[in-house]
Amino acid sequence: MNAPRDAVLSRIAAIIRGELGDADLSIDDATTAERVPAWDSLAHIGIILAVEKNFGIRLRAAEVASLDRVGTLVDLVMAKSQAA
């Protein structure tokens, strides 16, 4: 699978909105967990698990640690999807 980047971003944005229970949340590459009040450690692992299930990939601890914004997650998911 080699989904175009915008499509991956929009799928991930939908997952994040669903996990945080906020359908109106604006999400782009630059969005960080710190800027979204409901995005705590518990919500974060919920998002990671949902992304893994949705894209059929597995994110490792060091990869999760390297995520600093939504754009990094999109890039990581694309790289993993291509490698799979």
Add this chain to the structure above:
Amino acid sequence: MDFLSPAFAFFVLATCAGFHLTTRVDIRFAVLLGSSIAFVASFFPNLHSAWPLALYVGLTLASAQIAVRLTRLMRTVFCYGSVVILLALLVWLLIRKSHQHDTNATLITVGLSYIFFRALQLLSDIAEGTLASDDLSTPQLLLFLISFLTFAAGPIQFYPSFVEQLKNALRVRTAKLPWANIRYRTITGAIKLLLLTPLALLWMQTALAHGNWLPFVRLGIAASVFLFYVYVSFSGYMDWMVAFGMVLGFAIPENFRQPYRAQNFLDLWNRWHITLSYTFRIYVFNPLLRVLLTYIMPDKRVLAGVVGYFIVFFLLGAWHGAELRFTYFGLILGAFAAITKFTQTLKGKSLAKLRAMDARNGHVMGASLSLGLFAMACVLTWPGWQLNDLLGLLHSGPRIAAASFVCIACALGIILFCRMAERIVRPGWVTGPAATACWLLLALILNTFLSEPLPGMLVYYQRF
């Protein structure tokens, strides 16, 4: 090596000068490794007393080098087996150290628990295949484990980030260094370590000895001052390590980020001892929640969160020492974290109003409650105290409750002061030439007139 000794000042100057005298990468690396070995050696009076550290570092290096050469399944089993052995060894050494008053031998365990956290992430990453043998040269690994910038009291750096920084550091030019920031952090650290830390220890002693105050007032004020001492000593140490790191081209990760702006107890740990809580989040909380949400309670997100936070904060508290009082400390932190998570999920009109009011006021209430109750829990970690003495001091439920209110009130005062100072004070007022001279003079007067040595360690987190 005492951070306030002339020997440490000479050591830092010599290391920085030796590093920048040459642009040769191999010599610069040798300076970093050699100075780190010399720094670590200064904690041990003789070669024999260094056996716990030598054993620990040797085991970590050997585990990493063996693991990276194994096949996937073997590697996973070997890495997690090594983590269990290293953890058991750490616990055994710390328990032996806590009973060392029974023997004549002195067991020195400084830096071990920080090395364990580095070993934990290193071996986890090798197990998951994110680190390959090309990334793991033994001299580089050794520097990662014992670098003088992070050995004594952290911060806990991640290996990939350390390697990346090391590459840049070995090629850094003196002219490109952020000298203004280095000066600011060095002076701020000196104010905290030379002036505020001894003052805090003196205030704590005075508060506890103040016979005219009610016992709960004495306890509450001493508990608040102790937390202030932990903050100024540890963040002062961090200021210096970040500054010295900058001189050598490293970006040492920060351990504090405006803790007086915490919204609640869980948020406090995003701002207090950040690298420790981050390591726990990545290598304990995330795998634990993955198991809970996937296999044990997939439809009970809130319950999984409450259980996960309780376990992680219990471990985080119990990590502070091998005595029973630290286990109680862990249980209290676990309870605070679980209650915070649970209350976050509660819905109701009055609760929503309360939350909105606190948000409008910059979360002053959440920050005061978090810091105040944390200060009270930290009574169990006071250095040099035995559990029975502490239980005598805490006395009863009503005294603990009343002292907690004093702590919350003190926290409120400090938070309002910090937020006001943040708006008013300019960096030049603190680190300008005249201000620096005043601080140093005050520190000199204070340290000259202290009649007897103050109890406790200078940097609280250096004792592990």
